[in-house]
Amino acid sequence: MTLIEPPQSGSPRTGQLLATAYGLTIANLYYCQPLLPQISRSIDPHAADHLIAVGQLGYVLALILIVPLGDIVPRRPLLAVLLCANAAALGLTAAARTTGLLLAAGSLIGLTAAAFVNTLIPYAATMAAPHERGRAVGTMLTGGLTGILLSRTVAGLVSQAVGWRALFTAAAISTLLLAVVLTRALPPAPPDLPVPYRSQLHATLRLAATHRLLRRRAFIGGCSFAAFGVFWSTAAFLLSEPPYGYGPAQIGLLALAGAAGALTSRPIGRAADRADRADRRRLTRTALFLGVASFAALWAGGHHLVWLLIGLFAMDTAIHATHLLNMSVVYGIDDARARLAAVYMTGYTLGGIAGAALGPAAYTAGGWTATCLLGAAFLAIALTATFNRTENP
Secondary structure (H helix, E strand, C coil): CCCCCCCCCCCHHHHHHHHHHHHHHHHHHHHCCHHHHHHHHHHHCCCCCCCHHHHHHHHHHHHHHCCCHCCCCHHHHHHHHHHHHHHHHHHHHHHHCCCCHHHHHHHHHHHHHHHHHHHHHHHHHHHHHHHHHHHHHHHHHHHHHHHHHHHHHHHHHHHHHHHHHHHHHHHHHHHHHHHHHHHHCCCCCCCHHHHHHHHHHHHHHHHHHHHHHHHHHHHHHHHHHHHHHHCCCCCCHHHCCCCCCCHHHHHHHHHHHHHHHHHHHHHHHHHHHCCCCCHHHHHHHHHHHHHHHHHHHHHHHCCHHHHHEEEEEEEHHHHHHHHHHHHHHHHCCCCHHHHHHHHHHHHHHHHHHHHHHHHHHHHHHHHHHHHHHHHHHHHHHHHHHHHCCCCHH
């Protein structure tokens, strides 16, 4: 099979534009999290109970069914279509008056946002020269993590001022404008692989089944994102109770501490570009060890804000670094990067879903101590996986 040589026309300006697009779009997935009580009061007491779950379901379906298209169709029109569909879903959310329409719109937000951002990262990696790929991916992840963390802050502040419907309306308009900007700014390029869709799906499944290194890195990423999900699915419970007693806007502002961890992306990306396989394995272990230690600080943060902020910064830095290093390894496996993204991000996302589901259960059973032990356990499992000697990550 012949790979069509992609244009390596990435520039710092293009990289920043792609990172901004990543952050704005991934934020659309997370706006609802601090707004669930308001949404429920507006529609039905149980309207928002499954909103996050259907969004995650849409996310996983996109990874399996849509992201592989990134190798076999021109990416610029694909990205534009996905953004327009995402804007339509946001508009439907703002207009929803029934539980059914709200959940349908939520699943479509998850589907289209996931397809867009997980097509965008391989695109950025393809446009970058091989010796700059880690830095390019690091720039993208800076935009993504910033979007995830600041989305909670923006949602809390804007909804408190003008309501949750206005927030989703503004997000729909900004997403449409983003589609116009990207369509005008990105260079046209042919698809990377001249293969039909069914063959692409079969090749993606075959890659997952046969490549041990890819599965290993997906597992490590899934465990690290599970720890992230454990914290963010329970933090609001901790912060709304004594000794904190915070409201939605104050809880949203806490995400600013984690967003500072995104500043480490560019140096980590440069380190990944210079590193060989053994160095990347050591860097991954260092990041995961920091993640385990961060939950000790987060545990102390159950009663002391300073420790909570220190732990949050360390945790986000560790998980962000692990994700970047994983993708630096994964995107070097094969030139069909949409396939690689589909496999890796499926494992990564499933880990986040598991963490978000188990975190509240741990908090109910054993309070903040059990929550922190669970988060540390996920990262310890990932750390153990880096000592497997049957492959060379």
